[in-house]
Amino acid sequence: MNTSSPVLPLTVLLACSAAPALQPDHEAPAPGPRAAEDVPRQLGEIGRLLEAAPPGATVLVQPGVYREHLRITRPVTLVANGAVVIDGGGSGDIIEIAAPGVTLRGFTIRNTGIDLDKENAAIRVLAPRAVIRDNIVDDVLFGIDLREAPDSLVANNRIGGKDLDIARRGDGLRLWRSDRTTVEDNVIHDGRDAILWYSKGVIVRRNTGHDCRYGLHLMFSDDVTISDNEFTRNSVGIYLMYSTGVEINGNRLIQNRGPSGYGLGLKETDRFVVRGNLMVGNRSGIYIDGSPFSPDVPGEFTANTIAGNDIGVTFLPSARGNLLHANNFIDNFNQVAVAGRGNLDANQFWKGDSGNFWSDYTGYDQNRDGVGDFVHESATLFEDLMDREPSLRLFLFSPAQQAVEFVGRAVPAVRPEPKFTDEVPLMRPVPVAALPTGGSPARIPLAAGGALLVTLGGSLLGLARDPAVRPAHGGVR
Amino acid sequence: MTTLAASPNLVLPGPPSALRNTMTLARRELRDAVRSRWFFLYTLAFTVLGLAVSFVSAAGTGGSGLSGFGRTTAGLVNLVLLVVPLMALSAGAASIASDRERGMLSYLFAQPINRSELLLGKFLGLAAALLASISLGLGACALILAWKGLRTNPQSMFWLCGLAFLLALGMLSVGMLISTLARRASVAVGTAIFVWLMLVFVSDLALMAGAVALRLRIETLFAVSLVNPLQVFKMWSLHAVDANLDVLGPAGLYAVEEYGSLLHAIFAGCMVVWVLVPLTLASVVLSRRSPL
Numbered sequence: 001m002n003t004s005s006p007v008l009p010l011t012v013l014l015a016c017s018a019a020p021a022l023q024p025d026h027e028a029p030a031p032g033p034r035a036a037e038d039v040p041r042q043l044g045e046i047g048r049l050l051e052a053a054p055p056g057a058t059v060l061v062q063p064g065v066y067r068e069h070l071r072i073t074r075p076v077t078l079v080a081n082g083a084v085v086i087d088g089g090g091s092g093d094i095i096e097i098a099a100p101g102v103t104l105r106g107f108t109i110r111n112t113g114i115d116l117d118k119e120n121a122a123i124r125v126l127a128p129r130a131v132i133r134d135n136i137v138d139d140v141l142f143g144i145d146l147r148e149a150p151d152s153l154v155a156n157n158r159i160g161g162k163d164l165d166i167a168r169r170g171d172g173l174r175l176w177r178s179d180r181t182t183v184e185d186n187v188i189h190d191g192r193d194a195i196l197w198y199s200k201g202v203i204v205r206r207n208t209g210h211d212c213r214y215g216l217h218l219m220f221s222d223d224v225t226i227s228d229n230e231f232t233r234n235s236v237g238i239y240l241m242y243s244t245g246v247e248i249n250g251n252r253l254i255q256n257r258g259p260s261g262y263g264l265g266l267k268e269t270d271r272f273v274v275r276g277n278l279m280v281g282n283r284s285g286i287y288i289d290g291s292p293f294s295p296d297v298p299g300e301f302t303a304n305t306i307a308g309n310d311i312g313v314t315f316l317p318s319a320r321g322n323l324l325h326a327n328n329f330i331d332n333f334n335q336v337a338v339a340g341r342g343n344l345d346a347n348q349f350w351k352g353d354s355g356n357f358w359s360d361y362t363g364y365d366q367n368r369d370g371v372g373d374f375v376h377e378s379a380t381l382f383e384d385l386m387d388r389e390p391s392l393r394l395f396l397f398s399p400a401q402q403a404v405e406f407v408g409r410a411v412p413a414v415r416p417e418p419k420f421t422d423e424v425p426l427m428r429p430v431p432v433a434a435l436p437t438g439g440s441p442a443r444i445p446l447a448a449g450g451a452l453l454v455t456l457g458g459s460l461l462g463l464a465r466d467p468a469v470r471p472a473h474g475g476v477r
Numbered sequence: 478m479t480t481l482a483a484s485p486n487l488v489l490p491g492p493p494s495a496l497r498n499t500m501t502l503a504r505r506e507l508r509d510a511v512r513s514r515w516f517f518l519y520t521l522a523f524t525v526l527g528l529a530v531s532f533v534s535a536a537g538t539g540g541s542g543l544s545g546f547g548r549t550t551a552g553l554v555n556l557v558l559l560v561v562p563l564m565a566l567s568a569g570a571a572s573i574a575s576d577r578e579r580g581m582l583s584y585l586f587a588q589p590i591n592r593s594e595l596l597l598g599k600f601l602g603l604a605a606a607l608l609a610s611i612s613l614g615l616g617a618c619a620l621i622l623a624w625k626g627l628r629t630n631p632q633s634m635f636w637l638c639g640l641a642f643l644l645a646l647g648m649l650s651v652g653m654l655i656s657t658l659a660r661r662a663s664v665a666v667g668t669a670i671f672v673w674l675m676l677v678f679v680s681d682l683a684l685m686a687g688a689v690a691l692r693l694r695i696e697t698l699f700a701v702s703l704v705n706p707l708q709v710f711k712m713w714s715l716h717a718v719d720a721n722l723d724v725l726g727p728a729g730l731y732a733v734e735e736y737g738s739l740l741h742a743i744f745a746g747c748m749v750v751w752v753l754v755p756l757t758l759a760s761v762v763l764s765r766r767s768p769l
Contacts (some may be wrong), residue, residue, distance in 0.1 A: 257723065388689075389689050395684075398555065398558060398681055399555060399558055400678050401681075403678055404682070446619055447620060449635060450615075450623060450634065453613070453638055454617060457610070457612035460609035464510075464511040
């Protein structure tokens with residue numbers, strides 16, 4: 001993955017402009033080491049500092065709570081020297097960057113307006129080469145909004161949305177026609193989307209998004225690299241629409257269970273590679289709708305682990321020309337589904353001598369070459385019925401379901417057509433990339449719980465042996 | 478049961494109390510149950526199958542430790558659905574009918590105890606035996622899962638255990654109703670197995686066929702499925718473990734959206750009806766029938 005090329009010129013630029021930061025030429029009076037909330041600030045204090053600063057200057061802002069709305073019209077570096085809170089007072093935008101090459105670092109920016117028509121944002125960037133880093137953006141409608149701000153860097157910010165109904169929220173992060181921007185190490189939560197519009201060559205890496213609508217949403221954005229992000233508990237983890245040339249590597253997409261509930265959704269996307277991602281516990285791990293859009297380059301899915309989702313991969317009948325190989329399909333209630341029925345003949349589930357690992361594969365490997373001796377055919381009667389009549393999912397996990405499956409296996413007359421075949425199913429899972437960072441196995445509590453249950457059962461048995469009820473004179477046996 | 482006849486402390490010293498009588502009977506029933514072959518075999522089968530399910534679901538992940546509790550729960554729920562009703566129904570069915578067959582019932586009726594106390598005592602004793610069996614089985618599964626390092630929490634195991642016990646109570650109660658109605662133990666147990674077959678397979682399959690053939694609306698489907706205590710147990714355990722039912726497709730989504738937090742109460746209500754109504758009926762039948 002080639003991540004450095006678009007960033008390199010940017011970093012060089014940064015290094016040059018950061019040099020004068022050592023001798024701050026404009027500085028507000030130092031208030032001593034006090035918490036930000038204690039220090040009352042005059043209205044427009046930062047604004048006056050900015051007015052006094054020449055282009056290229058570094059402006060240090062001393063700790064305190066500032067209630068103001070800023071518009072930066074000169075290329076300056078604005079740095080918080082401690083805990084600096086800029087409070088928008090619940091109205092309008094808070095910081096607008098109208099000059100190219102502005103750096104904004106280390107601020108806490110909170111409390112925008114809630115006007116969706118005006119798209120009130122904490123930080124709005126209207127010029128190229130902005131650097132927004134190490135800020136905490138909280139209680140905002142839109143978080144960081146880049147409009148025609150190419151070659152920018154959004155790094156290590158924490159962006160929290162307002163506690164609003166999803167329909168009334170704004171986007172935590174939005175890029176509009178901001179090519180070659182890098183978005184890294186941010187945390188975005190409780191917003192609507194993190195969204196890229198018409199932005200080419202963007203790099204999105206190591207970000208975390210949770211409790212949003214779409215963790216990351218691409219609209220008409222080409223040549224984007226999305227790697228090592230984690231999106232949990234959103235409605236959809238990553239949703240790509242009408243974008244071409246997207247690389248999706250090493251992301252963790254976990255428990256995205258909203259109304260659509262896809263780990264990764266692909267709508268009319270072209271030239272994409274999905275490699276080494278982890279999709280766990282989503283309503284559908286991957287959802288493929290009309291992708292790849294043009295048939296010349298196959299959509300490639302490899303080394304992904306798709307586990308414990310309701311449906312592993314959902315194909316719409318429009319999905320053709322996908323190539324899935326060396327993935328792990330582990331314990332999805334329905335490994336592969338075709339929405340609206342049909343078969344998957346236009347997609348392929350193996351490449352060369354490498355298929356996928358299927359936890360429900362029933363064959364064996366006598367010659368021990370790591371590949372099952374029989375093809376893996378997905379043809380279960382109950383799945384087939386469920387595809388036809390979704391309300392039958394109600395009978396999942398019941399013995400009746402298994403009776404139906406048994407009949408489907410035993411009676412060829414009712415056996416459905418296989419949905420797909422994997423000619424060379426793997427016997428062992430491929431190494432799981434991108435394991436979740438936190439959350440060690442909860443062994444101890446579970447073991448304690450088990451021990452407690454066993455003790456309960458044992459003590460009930462002990463009660464049965466209680467000498468108090470043993471017949472004093474011996475019973476008739 | 479035979480030990481009871483010779484035991485002088487059936488009626489304990491002190492003022493006769495309904496509770497005391499019931500508890501004495503319950504303890505005897507528990508002891509007899511634990512000593513019986515059915516208890517041993519069912520417990521063994523349940524535990525072994527549960528361990529198998531746990532091993533398989535732990536192995537299916539290829540050692541990645543990734544399987545959520547989902548798959549394991551599903552397997553265990555399935556197992557409970559098969560074994561627990563069979564265990565409870567046959568235990569309940571054998572209880573009164575075999576006493577009647579051996580002439581014990583007339584002896585017991587001659588004692589200074591109320592017939593509904595007798596019934597309740599037997600019910601509680603068998604319930605305790607079933608609880609022991611279920612908690613031993615599921616406890617062993619939890620230990621295995623913990624050993625295999627699955628990412629799960631113990632609450633779901635407690636929920637599963639509690640709900641399986643509730644299901645067992647309902648089925649025990651149905652079994653005892655069958656037992657009071659039947660004249661012979663073999664008839665009672667046969668009927669119980671027939672009822673088990675109906676609840677486990679036939680009703681679900683019929684409902685599936687109905688859903689496909691009649692294009693039942695999901696509201697109707699959900700409402701009808703509430704009649705079957707096994708379905709209630711299944712939906713309730715999934716709901717308790719996962720806090721939603723979207724795994725169950727449109728009908729599950731409908732249930733959660735329509736009833737939300739009321740769902741626990743609805744499931745509980747259904748289960749309580751299945752426990753209390755057959756038991757009350759059994760008590761009525763027992764008090765009207767001659768012991769012979």
